Amino acid sequence: MxxxxxxxxxxxxxxxxxxxxxxxxxxxxxxxxxxxxxxxxxxxxxxxxxxxxxxxxxxxxxxxxxxxxxxxSPGLDRPLKKPADYERFAGSEVHLKLRIPFNGRRNFNGVLQGLQDGKVRLVLDSGEAELDLGNIERARLVPKFD
Missing domain, CATH: 3.30.70 (Alpha-Beta Plaits)
Structure with missing residues (x-):
């Protein structure tokens, strides 16, 4: 082990x-x-x-x-590591960094919509995006302070 x-x-x-x-x-x-x-x-x-x-x-x-x-604890800016994390934190704001650029970008901030068929779904200011889970280098929750 x-x-x-x-x-x-x-x-x-x-x-x-x-x-x-x-x-x-x-x-x-x-x-x-x-x-x-x-x-x-x-x-x-x-x-x-x-x-x-x-x-x-x-x-x-x-x-x-x-x-x-x-x-x-993982902190307020908890990393998303497992596929289940992308479902659990659906509705939360996240920051993602990709290994290979998608539409000329590697960094994305948006509201996580979950995971479907190996694609992480995000709502961005400019619309929606589906990003390959395998292409995500780093993903973290964006802390919210009330």
Whole structure:
């Protein structure tokens, strides 16, 4: 089992979603971003502590060599990583960056309409766009402040 699978299995086993995992060169620093969709206000410090404690134990048992483990929420500008994220956050404003330009553009800001047949649907100021999921380099929610 690779490190990503090990961490995901542990996080999911605790009732959380693994949003992202970042590893510094040679995996010296592990950054784990978790979420709990059913929790209205998102994860808090107690959630991060619980996951961090369990991951520390699992990584020790599995002899994973690392210097520092950081567990946190994905933040207000949460990245969209999995196809399910594009459905879950339909209706939200997003910023997307493409690998290969579409109509001469690589960056898009719009309201996410979901995912259909491998295409991410967006409502833009200039109309609508359907972008290939496989061409998306990076996607993040745009924070809203009331």
């Amino acid at each position: 690779n490190l990503h699978e090990l961490i995901e299995k542990t996080v999911v086993g605790l009732g959380y979603e693994l949003v992202d995992l970042e590893m510094s060169p040679r995996a010296r620093v592990l950054r784990v971003f978790i979420d709990k969709p059913e929790k209205e206000r998102g994860v808090d410090i107690d959630d991060c502590v619980a996951v961090s404690n369990q991951l520390s134990r699992v990584l020790t048992v599995e002899n994973v060599d690392y210097d520092r483990l950081e567990v946190s």
